[in-house]
Amino acid sequence: MKIRERRAYFGFGVRDRAEAQRWLEDQGQRGWVLTRIRTGFFPTACFVPMEDTPPRYCVDVAHWSLRDPERQRDYDRLAADAGWSLAAQTGGMKIYRAHPSQDPVPLQTDPALERERYRREALLPGILTGILFLLLLLLFWAAGGRRLCFYRLFLQSNGGLLCLAALPLLVLGMLLALRASRRDRRYRRLPLHLANAFCALVLPLCLLLSLPLHLQIAGPLEDLPPWPYLAAEDLDRSGSAPYGMVLGDSLLLKGVYVRTPLDGERSLQQTHWHCQTGWAAALVARGLRGDGLSAEADAAVRPYRPIDLGLEEAYIADSGDYRGLILRQGSVVVLLKGPAGALSGAALPHLLECLDLKGGL
Amino acid sequence: MARKKLDTLTEQMYYVLLSLTKERHGYGIMQYVSELTGGRVAIGAGTLYALLARFEKEGLIQLAAEEENRKRYRLTAEGRKVLEEEFDRLRRQVADGERVLREEEPS
Numbered sequence: 001m002k003i004r005e006r007r008a009y010f011g012f013g014v015r016d017r018a019e020a021q022r023w024l025e026d027q028g029q030r031g032w033v034l035t036r037i038r039t040g041f042f043p044t045a046c047f048v049p050m051e052d053t054p055p056r057y058c059v060d061v062a063h064w065s066l067r068d069p070e071r072q073r074d075y076d077r078l079a080a081d082a083g084w085s086l087a088a089q090t091g092g093m094k095i096y097r098a099h100p101s102q103d104p105v106p107l108q109t110d111p112a113l114e115r116e117r118y119r120r121e122a123l124l125p126g127i128l129t130g131i132l133f134l135l136l137l138l139l140f141w142a143a144g145g146r147r148l149c150f151y152r153l154f155l156q157s158n159g160g161l162l163c164l165a166a167l168p169l170l171v172l173g174m175l176l177a178l179r180a181s182r183r184d185r186r187y188r189r190l191p192l193h194l195a196n197a198f199c200a201l202v203l204p205l206c207l208l209l210s211l212p213l214h215l216q217i218a219g220p221l222e223d224l225p226p227w228p229y230l231a232a233e234d235l236d237r238s239g240s241a242p243y244g245m246v247l248g249d250s251l252l253l254k255g256v257y258v259r260t261p262l263d264g265e266r267s268l269q270q271t272h273w274h275c276q277t278g279w280a281a282a283l284v285a286r287g288l289r290g291d292g293l294s295a296e297a298d299a300a301v302r303p304y305r306p307i308d309l310g311l312e313e314a315y316i317a318d319s320g321d322y323r324g325l326i327l328r329q330g331s332v333v334v335l336l337k338g339p340a341g342a343l344s345g346a347a348l349p350h351l352l353e354c355l356d357l358k359g360g361l
Numbered sequence: 362m363a364r365k366k367l368d369t370l371t372e373q374m375y376y377v378l379l380s381l382t383k384e385r386h387g388y389g390i391m392q393y394v395s396e397l398t399g400g401r402v403a404i405g406a407g408t409l410y411a412l413l414a415r416f417e418k419e420g421l422i423q424l425a426a427e428e429e430n431r432k433r434y435r436l437t438a439e440g441r442k443v444l445e446e447e448f449d450r451l452r453r454q455v456a457d458g459e460r461v462l463r464e465e466e467p468s
Binding site: 060073074075077078079081082084105106107108109110112113114117 | 371373387388391403404405406407408409410411412430431432
C-alpha cells in the first residue's frame with residue numbers, strides 16, 4: 001500500500017529556526033511527521049501521516065565544524081544517546097526529532113553559546129546575499145549604461161520591476177539577519193520565511209525576464225512600435241532609412257532607440273519613451289537629464305538646462321555643433337541628439353509637430 | 362554574551378569539568394550532572410559537544426579512550442587547575458555572601 005505523502009514549502013532560514021521548530025510541531029499536532037526536506041531553489045518539507053503522539057523537534061544550527069563527517073557522526077551519536085535523532089537537514093539547519101515516548105533535554109541549553117555558533121553560521125549566508133545583491137545591481141547597470149539610474153535599473157524591464165519589489169525584502173532580510181544575531185528572540189515571530197520564498201521565486205524570474213532585452217538587435221522601423229519617429233526629410237535633410245531597437249519593455253514603459261543617418265552630417269539619434277503614467281515619464285526625463293550631453297569629439301559632459309517650448313518639461317544642452325534636447329509631454333519622453341543646425345530653434349516647432357508633442361504651442 | 366576566555370566558568374562548564382574528574386563519555390557526563398544536581402542542571406547534547414570541543418582545544422580535557430564509537434574524556438592537569446580555581450572562587454563567593462547575609466539576620 002502506498003503511503004500518502006504531503007509536501008509543503010519550507011522557506012525557513014537559520015535565523016528563523018525557532019519559527020521552523022514551531023511550524024514543524026504544529027504540523028505534528030495536525031497528524032503529520034517530517035520524513036525529509038528536499039533542498040534547492042524551492043525547498044519542500046515532506047510529511048507522512050502518523051498515529052503516535054505528536055513529535056517534538058529541535059532545529060539546530062549546522063555548525064561549520066561539523067562538516068567533518070567524523071565530527072558529525074560523533075555529534076549525532078551524542079544527540080541520539082540524549083534522545084534526538086536526525087530527521088532532516090537543509091541549508092544551515094539540522095532538524096532533530098525526539099525519540100517517541102521520550103522527553104529529552106533540548107540540544108542547546110546555553111543561549112550564549114548557541115548565539116555564538118549562530119553568528120558564525122549566519123555570516124556566510126549574509127555575505128552571499130550581499131554578493132547576490134551586488135551582482136543584481138551590476139546586471140542592470142550593464143544593461144542600462146555607464147550611469148546607475150533608477151529607471152534604467154528598475155523600470156525598463158519587467159524583471160527590473162520585480163526586482164524593485166524584491167529589493168526591500170532582500171535588504172530587510174539582510175538587516176534582520178544582522179540584528180537577529182544579536183537579539184534573536186525579538187525577531188522570532190517575523191515571517192521571514194515568506195520573504196525568503198518571495199525572493200527565491202522573484203530573483204530567477206527577474207533574470208529570465210531581463211534576458212530578451214539583452215538579445216535585442218537593431219532592425220528596420222517596421223519592427224518597432226508605430227510611434228512618430230523623425231525622418232531625414234523632417235529635418236530638411238537627406239539621408240538613408242532610419243533603423244532602431246527596443247531599449248526597454250515593461251508593464252510601466254516602453255523605450256525605443258532610433259538612429260537616422262544624415263548625408264554629410266552626424267546622425268540624428270532619437271530615444272522615445274512611452275510610459276503608462278506621468279510620474280514614470282518624469283523619472284525617465286530626470287534620468288536622461290542627469291546623464292548630460294556628451295559628444296564624441298568633446299570628452300566633457302555638458303549639463304542640460306531648462307528651455308520653454310510650451311511642454312511640461314524641456315531641456316537643452318550644446319556641445320560645439322552637437323545638440324541634445326529632452327522633451328516631455330504627459331507620459332511621453334523624447335531625447336533628440338544631433339547636429340545643432342538640424343535641431344535649431346527655428347526648426348523645433350515643426351519637429352514637435354512631427355513628434356506629436358504639441359504641448360502648449 | 363559570548364565568553365572569550367575561561368577565566369570564569371558558567372554553571373554548565375563547571376559541572377562538565379567536575380564530571381570529568383573521572384573518565385566519562387558524552388552521555389555519561391549528561392547523566393552524571395543530572396544525578397549530581399538532582400536534575401537542577403541539564404546539559405543539552407549540542408551544548409555539551411561544543412563545550413567538550415572547546416575544552417579539548419584549550420587543553421583542559423583530553424581524549425582518554427574510544428569504546429563502541431563513543432569517545433571518553435578526562436581532565437588534564439591544566440583542567441584540574443582551572444576547576445580548582447573556579448571552586449576556590451565560588452567558595453569565596455559563598456563565604457562573602459554568608460558573612461554579609463548572616464550579619465543582617467537579627468541575633
